Amino acid sequence: MIVEIHFQEGFSNEKAQLLVDGDVVEEFSLSTRFQLGMAAIKKVDVASGTKVRVVLPDRNIRQQVPVSHRYVKVSLEDGKLTISPTDQMPGYV
Amino acid sequence: MSRKNSTPETTAPTPALSDEQHPDYQAYVYGDDEDDSVAEAGDLGPDGPGLPGIPPLNPIPDLPIPNIPGIPLKICSAVSGRYKLKTVLPPIGGPGIPILNLTTVTVRVDVDRFYPQKRISIEVTRLLPRSMAHLIANVTSDKCTGLNRRKIQATIAYREGNNALIPGEKLLFEASRGLGVGYSTYKLTVTGTGTPTRVYNLDFVSQYFDDVEFEVDKVDNAGNPSTDYSTHSHPNRPASLPNEVLSLENVYKRAGFNATISPNSAPIPATGAGANGTWSDSEMHNAMQTYWSRFANKPQWVLWVLFANQHDTGYGLGGVMFDDIGPNHRQGTAIFTNSFIQDAPAGDANPVAWRQRMLFWTAIHEMGHAFNLAHSWQKALSGPGYNPWIPLLNQPEARSFMNYPYNVSGGQSSFFSNFDFRFTNEELQFMRHAPRRFVQMGNENWFSNHGFEAPQPELFTGRYKLEVRPNRENNTYSFLEPVSIELKLTNTSTEPLALDEHLLQDGGHIVLFVQKDSGTVRKWEPLIVRCHQEHKSMLAPGESIYGTHLVSASTSGWLIDEPGFYNIQAGVDMLDEVVMSNVLRVFVAPSTDTEENKIAPDYFTEDVSRALVFDGAPELGKAMDTLKEVADKLPGTPASFHAAKAVAGPMLKQYKRLEEKDGSLAVVAGKADVDEAVRLQTAALLDEPQKAADTFGHIDYFQSLETLADVLNESGKKAEAKKVMSSSISTMKSRNVLDEVIQQAEAKAKNL
Numbered sequence: 001m002i003v004e005i006h007f008q009e010g011f012s013n014e015k016a017q018l019l020v021d022g023d024v025v026e027e028f029s030l031s032t033r034f035q036l037g038m039a040a041i042k043k044v045d046v047a048s049g050t051k052v053r054v055v056l057p058d059r060n061i062r063q064q065v066p067v068s069h070r071y072v073k074v075s076l077e078d079g080k081l082t083i084s085p086t087d088q089m090p091g092y093v
Numbered sequence: 094m095s096r097k098n099s100t101p102e103t104t105a106p107t108p109a110l111s112d113e114q115h116p117d118y119q120a121y122v123y124g125d126d127e128d129d130s131v132a133e134a135g136d137l138g139p140d141g142p143g144l145p146g147i148p149p150l151n152p153i154p155d156l157p158i159p160n161i162p163g164i165p166l167k168i169c170s171a172v173s174g175r176y177k178l179k180t181v182l183p184p185i186g187g188p189g190i191p192i193l194n195l196t197t198v199t200v201r202v203d204v205d206r207f208y209p210q211k212r213i214s215i216e217v218t219r220l221l222p223r224s225m226a227h228l229i230a231n232v233t234s235d236k237c238t239g240l241n242r243r244k245i246q247a248t249i250a251y252r253e254g255n256n257a258l259i260p261g262e263k264l265l266f267e268a269s270r271g272l273g274v275g276y277s278t279y280k281l282t283v284t285g286t287g288t289p290t291r292v293y294n295l296d297f298v299s300q301y302f303d304d305v306e307f308e309v310d311k312v313d314n315a316g317n318p319s320t321d322y323s324t325h326s327h328p329n330r331p332a333s334l335p336n337e338v339l340s341l342e343n344v345y346k347r348a349g350f351n352a353t354i355s356p357n358s359a360p361i362p363a364t365g366a367g368a369n370g371t372w373s374d375s376e377m378h379n380a381m382q383t384y385w386s387r388f389a390n391k392p393q394w395v396l397w398v399l400f401a402n403q404h405d406t407g408y409g410l411g412g413v414m415f416d417d418i419g420p421n422h423r424q425g426t427a428i429f430t431n432s433f434i435q436d437a438p439a440g441d442a443n444p445v446a447w448r449q450r451m452l453f454w455t456a457i458h459e460m461g462h463a464f465n466l467a468h469s470w471q472k473a474l475s476g477p478g479y480n481p482w483i484p485l486l487n488q489p490e491a492r493s494f495m496n497y498p499y500n501v502s503g504g505q506s507s508f509f510s511n512f513d514f515r516f517t518n519e520e521l522q523f524m525r526h527a528p529r530r531f532v533q534m535g536n537e538n539w540f541s542n543h544g545f546e547a548p549q550p551e552l553f554t555g556r557y558k559l560e561v562r563p564n565r566e567n568n569t570y571s572f573l574e575p576v577s578i579e580l581k582l583t584n585t586s587t588e589p590l591a592l593d594e595h596l597l598q599d600g601g602h603i604v605l606f607v608q609k610d611s612g613t614v615r616k617w618e619p620l621i622v623r624c625h626q627e628h629k630s631m632l633a634p635g636e637s638i639y640g641t642h643l644v645s646a647s648t649s650g651w652l653i654d655e656p657g658f659y660n661i662q663a664g665v666d667m668l669d670e671v672v673m674s675n676v677l678r679v680f681v682a683p684s685t686d687t688e689e690n691k692i693a694p695d696y697f698t699e700d701v702s703r704a705l706v707f708d709g710a711p712e713l714g715k716a717m718d719t720l721k722e723v724a725d726k727l728p729g730t731p732a733s734f735h736a737a738k739a740v741a742g743p744m745l746k747q748y749k750r751l752e753e754k755d756g757s758l759a760v761v762a763g764k765a766d767v768d769e770a771v772r773l774q775t776a777a778l779l780d781e782p783q784k785a786a787d788t789f790g791h792i793d794y795f796q797s798l799e800t801l802a803d804v805l806n807e808s809g810k811k812a813e814a815k816k817v818m819s820s821s822i823s824t825m826k827s828r829n830v831l832d833e834v835i836q837q838a839e840a841k842a843k844n845l
Contacts, residue, residue, distance in 0.1 A: 012476065034471060034479070034540045035414045035462045037497075041406070091433035091499065093411040093455050 003046050003067045005054070006090045007039040008032065010076030018042055019053040036092040054081065109343040110335055112206070117347075117515075119205040124167030124237035169237035171205040172245075172268045175302050176279055176295040196220075196258075198293055200281055201302045202266055203525055204235055204245055207347040210518060211235075213247045213266055214526035215281075217258045220604070226258035227251075227528040241270040251483065253528050261285030301351035302525045303394055303533075307341060307460070308355035310384050311400040314363040314370070315430045318400045322453035322514075326446035329509050339514055341398070344457050344494075348516055349525045355395075357386035363402070371403045372427065374415040381416070381425040390421045392536035396463045397425040398456065404429050412455045414462030414539070421535040426459035428452065438505070450509070457494045461516070463534050464524050469496035472519070479540045482527050485519060493517045556586040559674040561663050565787040568677070572684040573696055573723065573732035575645045575705055576653050577790040578677060580663055583637040591629045596665060597640025599623040605644060607652040608660040618648040620706045641792040646702030654697045656683040688726050695719045696732075705735055709742030711750065711763070724773065729781070731788035737777035738789075738797060744770035745804045767808050774801050779817065782824045791830060795821055799841065806845050818842035 005018070011030035018026040030039040044052055044067070052065040054074060061081055065072050069085035076082075112118045178198040199216040203209055211232040218225045230247035237243055245266040261283040271277035279295040309320060325336040345352035361384050363370065372380075377399060382388050385397040404410040404427070411434035416425040428434075434451040437444035467474065472485040490501050493516055498508035516524070523532065530536040560581040570576050580597045584590050596602045600619030608614045619642060632638065644661060645653040653659050659681065663674040684690050695701070700716035711717060723736035747762040754761070778785050778797055786794045798821040805814035818841060825835045 009471075033417075034467060034474070035417065036410070037468055037471065041409070088499075089409055089433055091409050091411055091497075092406075093413070093434070093458050093497070 001046055001067075001070075003044050003052070003065075003070065003072060004089075005042045005044065005052075005065060005072045005074060007042070008037055008073055008075045008090075011039040014039075014056055014076065015058050017055040017057065018044065019051075019055060020044060020046070021051055024055075038090075038092050054083075056081070105336075107336070108338050109340060110337045115207075115337075115347075116333075116335060117513075118207055119209060120171050122169050122171075122205060122235065122237050122243075124169070124239070166240045167237050169241055169243040169268075170276070171300070172243055172266075172276070172279075173203050173206040173209060174201075174300040175298045176200040176202065176281075177298050179294040179296045198259075198295075200266070200293070200295055201526060202245070203302070203349070204232055206300060207349070208515060208518070208521055210522050210525060212522060212526050213245070213264055215259060215264075216529065217254075219258060224255045224258060226254040226256060228253070228259065229522075229526045230264045241268070241274065241276050243268045243276075259283060259291070260288040261291065299351055301346065302349040303529070304351040304353075305345065305394040305396065305534075306353050306355050306387065307345075307396050307398055308358055308385055308387060309341070309398045309400070310358050310361055312361045312363055312402060314402045315400045318428070318430050318452055319449060320453070320456060322450055323446075324514065326443065327450055327509070328442050329506060331511055331513060334513060339453070341453075341456060341460065344514065345460070348521060350394075355386065359384065361399075369405075371405045371407075372401050372429075373405045374413070374418070377401070377415045377425065377427050378418060385425070388424070390419070390424075390535065392421065392530065392533050394533055395424075396460060396534050398460060399425065399427040400456075401427055401429055403431040408432050411451070412459040414459050416463075417539040422537075422539040423463045423465060424535045426456075426463050428456050428459060451498075454494060454498070461495050461520070462539070464532050465537060465539065466495050466516070466520055466523065467540060469493050469517070470500070482523060482531055488517065488519070491517050493520060495520060556584065556590060557665075557667065557672045558583045558585045559663060559665055559672045561661055561674040561677040563677065563679065564790045568679045570653075570679060570681050570788075571731050572656060572682060572686075572689050573693065573727070573730070574681075574788060575643050575732070575735050576659075576661075576679060576681075577641055577643050577788070577793060578661060579790050579792060580640045580642070580665070580674070581637050582639075582665060582672070584632045584634050587634050589631045589633050591631055592638070592667070594628055594630050594638060595623070596667075597638055600642070603640070603642075603663055603665050605642070605661065605663040607644060609653075609655070610658050615647070615649070615652050617642075617644050617652055620646065620648060620703055639792055641790045643706055646699075646706070650699060651697045651702060653679075653681060654693075656681045686727065689730075689732075692719065692722055692726070696723065705739050707739075707742075709739045709744075709748075711743050711748060724777075728776075731784065734777040734785050734788055737773045741770040741773035741777070745774075745800070767804060771801065771805065771813070779820050782820055783827070786824055786828060791825075791828065795825065795830075795834070795838070799838075802841070802845065811845055814845050815842055818845065 007016070007030050009032055011032045014030040016028055016030050017024050025044070026042065028040065032039045046052060046067045050067060052067055053062055054065055055062045056076075059079065063081045063083065065074070065083060066085045069087050071086050071088070071090060073084040073086060073090055074081055113120050176199070178196075196217060196219045201214045203212045203214075212229055213232065214227070214229040216225070216227050228249050229251035230249045232245055232247045234246040235243070236245075247264040247266070249262050249264065262285040263283070265282040265284070267280045267282075268276045269278050276297070279297060281293040281295055283291045283293070311318065321338050321340050323338050324330065324334050342352035342354055361380065380399065381397050387393070387395045388397070404413065408431070410429060411432040412426065412428040414423060414426045416422055430452070434455050435448050437447040441447050469491040470487050470489040472481060473487045475481060488496070492508060492512045495516065496508070498505040498512070501508045560583070562579050562581065564579045580603065582597055593602070600622040601624070605617040606614050607617055645651060657680070659679050661677040661679065665672050684693070695715070696719055698716065700710070700713040701719055704710040704713050704716040704720055709717065717740060720736040720740050724733050724740055727733045743763070744766040747765050749760050749762050751758050752761045774797070778794070778801065789797065798817055802814040802817040802821075805811075805817060818838060822835060822838050822842065825838060
């Protein structure tokens with residue numbers, strides 16, 4: 001199943017890594033585009049039991065992302081990641 | 094509190110209701126018997142407590158108002174809108190007294206009509222020395238004291254820029270009728286402790302705070318999206334929502350802008366989106382430059398709205414204000430018809446209307462970003478370069494065009510059940526009253542101010558000195574003589590300074606004003622502006638650069654024509670400061686020759702000024718004939734020197750003309766007539782070299798001699814060419830021209 005991870009609010013030149021089962025599959029920089037409230041969308045192909053993590057190395061943040069839903073919204077608020085899984089496709093305008 | 098109608102669903106929608114028909118429009122206010130009525134607070138708005146501290150005033154619910162004999166009516170019609178200073182009296186000019194004080198004052202009064210914000214904002218701009226001030230005052234009292242006699246008091250709560258331009262703390266705006274029923278005079282008084290009271294007489298400009306134009310273009314595979322929405326087409330809506338057809342422009346009109354739709358829209362072929370059929374921001378930016386008739390990459394109240402099929406991001410992107418790259422942001426927005434905004438919820442009562450509503454809402458939303466409006470939940474966001482313009486609170490539950498309907502509590506259904514198709518009060522305050530550069534498209538960067546910039550200090554660093562001079566012994570010009578002045582910019586600092594060597598010559602960096610006696614000050618606009626690649630060179634301490642301009646004539650006509658005294662002052666824009674010149678006072682002598690008076694009406698025309706500035710213009714036949722007449726009939730006068738030079742100019746070379754040939758245009762090179770050109774120019778430039786140098790100014794005069802020498806040299810008349818350069822060098826020496834310039838001329842003469 002493909003899970004879309006939507007990085008949304010609170011990012012400003014933030015280094016990020018996406019880990020699948022402990023392996024870094026992508027490294028990228030995140031900056032929220034204010035006119036969308038979105039920084040990036042990353043797609044991950046997962047199977048049952050796959051562990052996906054988002055890491056912000058500069059902040060020493062490492063957090064697991066649930067893959068039970070089709071979409072996961074990730075924002076950075078007050079120095080912490082907030083993660084909200086949903087089956088509703090996030091829309092941006 | 095609600096003043097809205099509840100219209101039955103079965104009623105057919107009208108095209109947008111007229112202002113007066115709309116329940117949210119406040120056309121009148123009236124005073125009470127105590128003669129102490131005060132302004133009505135604005136509608137609380139969709140976002141919360143509204144504006145505190147302003148007691149309510151009673152709107153007139155219905156018209157006509159009964160006119161009871163003997164009882165004075167206290168009825169005041171709406172005054173909201175934009176005003177400008179009635180007259181700007183020129184300052185008294187005189188030698189040494191600056192003549193430049195061009196000041197514009199714009200006042201925005203916001204107390205009635207749609208969604209009044211109870212604010213008065215004032216924008217003062219002084220051109221030179223460049224300075225601006227912006228203030229916003231909160232209305233504290235709004236009295237209708239009689240039939241169309243209105244007094245509105247306000248306290249200044251926000252300031253930006255140079256406070257000295259409009260000092261004070263309190264405002265009194267008065268609108269009064271004269272002999273008729275309507276208002277005829279508008280006056281603004283600014284008072285403060287320890288500051289002189291200032292009174293500004295105003296003219297009403299518009300009921301809108303600014304004018305804006307939208308150009309709507311559609312890509313041909315985007316379907317044919319309607320830009321209207323019928324407010325009762327979907328059953329989920331506020332019960333009080335008026336039944337009408339909303340358009341993009343009337344939403345923005347109600348926000349305070351005189352919004353119009355450009356007639357220049359045209360379908361865009363889908364091939365413009367590239368091979369993949371979707372659009373990137375970069376592609377849209379390119380399309381904006383190609384298809385938008387008003388694209389100019391500069392601040393202007395115009396906006397491009399594109400309806401396209403899909404963005405590269407995919408189905409999840411319904412629209413975007415894509416223009417956040419390059420030097421001028423917020424000029425273009427896009428709405429994507431093949432996106433999630435088409436996904437009406439399963440079981441929706443009217444999916445077609447739901448989609449149309451989302452499309453309409455999205456378009457207004459994206460356009461709102463172009464006005465620099467942030468999302469409702471981002472209002473308080475701040476950081477380097479993106480502080481809110483005033484402290485703001487996030488409004489995640491706001492029923493605003495700038496909120497995401499699906500993110501509020503209860504989701505989109507809850508949002509639209511309580512959405513009045515308007516912006517919040519905070520958004521309206523920003524759009525109507527914030528410093529205009531924060532709001533205007535192509536001006537302040539996206540999301541920046543939205544922030545409060547520190548006032549720009551007036552920078553006068555003393556690094557430069559600008560002189561305006563005639564380069565002749567006296568400042569008296571003869572009748573018909575074009576006035577050429579020389580600008581000299583000197584590095585007066587102790588450090589070398591980098592500046593563009595064309596700064597004074599290209600016409601694009603200087604501003605110059607001419608004042609006749611103590612009369613009106615008129616701006617000089619060069620007839621030639623040269624765009625060139627900027628080439629900075631170092632100017633050592635004490636060194637200067639020069640430029641010369643014929644300032645008698647401007648694009649707006651002749652500024653110096655009649656006999657009398659004139660004041661001339663210039664400024665040069667150094668980006669970080671405006672350097673002002675001295676005031677040059679010149680005298681134009683009366684005519685002493687009847688022939689001059691006869692020629693004058695034909696001479697002081699736009700075409701003649703162009704022919705003089707361009708050194709001849711064969712296509713302007715009448716003007717060239719007039720100049721020939723001046724050269725022939727007024728020999729020996731400075732005017733004849735200029736005329737002869739212009740008449741001879743096109744003859745010096747094979748002058749190219751665009752001519753119609755066999756039904757199409759072709760460039761045709763004319764025949765040079767070097768002998769005749771030399772005869773005319775020799776008479777103009779060399780017969781009386783001192784007099785000629787006086788009237789042309791050094792730069793133009795010596796350049797003309799070089800050109801003449803080159804033409805002679807190319808025609809094989811080396812001896813004559815050398816003679817011209819020899820005369821030039823001799824004149825230079827007698828007029829104390831810089832050694833460096835003389836050496837260059839000597840080198841040229843040697844190489845002939």
